[in-house]
Amino acid sequence: MDLWRLLRRDALRNLQPLMLLAVLAAALNLALLTSLNDALLLLDDPNGLQRLLIIFLLSSFLWRLAQGWMMNAASKRLQAALAVLRVDLLRRALAADLPDSMAVGTSRLSQVAGPELQLLAQAVPTLVISFQSVAAILLCLLYLATLSQAAVLIVLGFLAVGGILIGRSVIRLETLSETIHEAEGALSERSDHILRTLRECKLNRRRSANALADATACAEALRRERHKFGAEYSHYFTVSELTYYMALAGIIFLLPAITTTDVATVVLAGHAAAFIAYPVITIVASYPSYIAAETAARSFLAVEADLGATPQLPRRKGAPTVDYTGFATLGMDGATFRHAGRDGSGSFTVGPVDLTVERGSTVFITGHNGAGKSTLVHMLLGLYPAQRGSLLVDGAPVPADALASYRDLFAVVFSDSDITRQLYGAVSLDDGFAEELLDRLEMSDKVAIDGRAFTTVELSQGQRKRLALVAALLERKPVLVLDEWAADQSPYFRRKFYREILPWLKARGITVIAVTHDDAYFDAADVQLQVERGGLRRADAPGVPAPDLIPAP
Template sequence: MDLWRILRRDALRNMQPLMLLAVLAAALNLALLTSLNSALVIMDDPEGLQRLLFIFLLSAFSWRFAQGWMMSAASKRMQAALAILRVDLLRRAVAADLPDAMAVGSSRLAQVAGPELQLLAQAVPTLVISFQSVAAIILCLLYLATLSNAAVLIVLAFLTVGGILITRSVLRLERLSETIHEAEGALSERSDHILQTLRECKLNRRRAANALSDATACAEALRTERHRFGAEYSHYFTLSELTYYAALAGIIFLLPAVSSTDITTVVLAGHAAAFIAYPVITIVASYPSYISAETAARSYLAVEAELKAPPRPAQRRAKDAPPTGFADFATIALDGASYRHPGRDGTGSFTVGPIDLSVERGDVVFVTGHNGAGKSTLIHLLLGLYPAQRGSLTVDGAVVTADTLGSYRDLFSVVFSDNHVTRQLYGAVSLEDGFADELLDLLEMSDKVAVEDRAFTTVDLSQGQKKRLALAAALLERKPVLVLDEWAADQSPYFRRKFYREIIPWMKARGITVIAVTHDDAYFDAADVQIQVEQGGIRRLDTPALPAPDLLPA
């Protein structure tokens, strides 16, 4: 039971008070039953009836108080555990090797950490009420035993037969729930595709028609499975009600036949059996919520397993503290490093390496090559995001190990080609010295954006302007090495020239080591070192001795 594994680990810590409250609520439920049954046998005693009425009202008030307290406490504890689970999953994603995290995918992580975990939050109060209902059933059966042992045996016999039939239905419901979960995922994927490609769909009717047809088929499959689930749940609910009615009929028709029981005992036993109906229906009605929570728990644990990393504890470090460990490096090197991308079904893999590469502090290094040659993999190896499967990553001759990998990564600020710009400057160091304003002026963004309260005032800009903000955010981290992946690709010819002729020299003058993936051959002379990537290998090229002619006037 995956749900039970998660609850034991996170939500059921110190849950004993809730269980005691559940038992207390069940005992008060029994008090209601016994006061009513006692009233049935003393209908001609007004004083006794008044006393029992007081007991009934006091029990009802106490039951309401215990029930409300229990539900509030269950919700509070589960929401606290939910917050821990969400952050824990994010920490695991940060701690995991990048290939593992990318294999899981951001959309799946968001789905598990959001809607699916919310199903757990909704299920726990229901499970607590179910526990209370089970306790109430047990107490009612014990009370029934004080009236007639034969009545207990009759009720248990019908509950056993009904339980067997219900269990078979439950297994079918669980299988259908898994199928529904897969169908929902397929429909969500098709819906996201359509919403993300609305412009393309409007410009290609065939594409739009095919995409909508695929989404319609997925929606129809989901409708069919949900209908089957509804029909099976109706069967499940009907079996539960028939089991209850059969138990009640057994007391009324069988109890007088199998034991010498007076009419009063039959009435009281029948009333006790009827009192079991509400907790039985509560358990039955809560089962779909339990199934959904179990599916969500299974999905959460599967993502945890795929990330293959324990969560890193939150680090408490001063927000303006500089990176440590390798901050005074002179040379970063890959020594015979290689990384293999597995192909589909283990075939058609692509290997980058073995690579021997050294980067000297303060150099400007351009990484060039055709698309698919391995440039991005080379950068990921150099950043320590892909583990070298052979060879090593070194700093000044010292091998970067798992224990020092975090300090090594602290050397780098990066702007990836598919970067996502946030308003919040989470990685920035001090913003009080005017450096942010200097950067915005340099990048010609000060008329559009400002920095206030450690955040950009807006990121609602063009793609090229967002790239400039990403560069500003990276430089505000004040790391010794800056890595840029096709940064200039989205810039205008004017700003592309400014980047190579002004901004790169500006960074070099400040001692920043720049590693840039680029296709702009007109500006290769701006580099100290040019690395050509070809079919997973590299070769070092001589940079042009003279600048290429600029096409724009100075």
């Protein structure tokens, strides 16, 4: 039971208070039943009825208090646990190796951390009430045993037969729930694609028609599976209700036939069995919520397993760290990274790479599309773990426990960087450097900084890239990495970048590593590194061949 594993671990570590409140509420339910049953025997005794009425009202008041405390405690603990689960999932994504996080995908992470965890929020209070209902049923059966042991056996017999039929239906419901979950994911993927490509679809009627037809097919498949689920749930609910009615009929019709009992006992036993109806209906009605929550929990745990990392906790104040900020050189020694193919074998390899970057230099990484430039940059940043070789700082290998300190040297603008208004990584905004950057990048007439955020990011692609560069430089890191940054700039600003901005960055002592195709400006670099077939050579040494791909071990 994945839901139980998840709740036991995070939400309901200390079940005792909740369970005690649930049992107390169930016992007060029994007090309501016994006071009503006793009143049926004292209809001609006004004093007795008055005493039982007081007991009934007091039990109702206490039941209301216990029920409220139980639900409030469950909600408070659950919401706290969901907050922990969401943050832990983000920490796991941050702690995991980048290839593992990318394999899971941002859409799946968002789905699990958002809508699917919300299913748990909706289901758990119902499950707590279901536990209370089970306790109420057991106490009612104990009370029924004090009236007639034969009546208990009759009820248990019908419940056993009904339980077998219900169990078969439950198995079918769980299978259908998994199918529905997959169908919803497929429809969500198609819908998201259409919404992300509205412009392209409007410009291509065939594309629009095919995408819509695909989404329609997925919606129809989801409709069929939901209809099957609804029909099966109707069968499940009907069998559950019929089981209850058969048990009640057994008391009324069978009990007098198989035992010598008076009418009063039959009436009281029947009333006790009828009192079980509400908790039974509660359990039956809550089962779809349980199935949805179980599916969500299974998906959450699967994502955790795919990330393959424990939550990355914030570093304790005063904890030892490695200071690489005074470095003279960065590099790689025989570093190799192999992208896994669909069959698990290596599909493309970059390396072995021997590389040294001197502090304050401007390095261009060039090469054809697919040659391995982005992979090389990710290796140098420590985002793709080297499967062979090592990262170097001043010629010394970077140990695994110092990798975070190493990564702190870099500010990066990737080709697909997502720019947000919030300047989370900025060190200081009070010395005028931000305004200087906006002026130098010719953005001060479009954007300002308010607090620790840009006033807007609703700009053209090239202007958004300039804001991303501003945000990266405000991190005050010694190394700036740019991935095709100038590709979205106008010819005027592209020239300004290579002829003015890069020299200005060099004058400030910032090491720049830029992936670029702009061969007209290759002379702006101190070093040009050419990537070919996963290998690396200096562009001024054309006689050095690129190494062949490394065979899988």
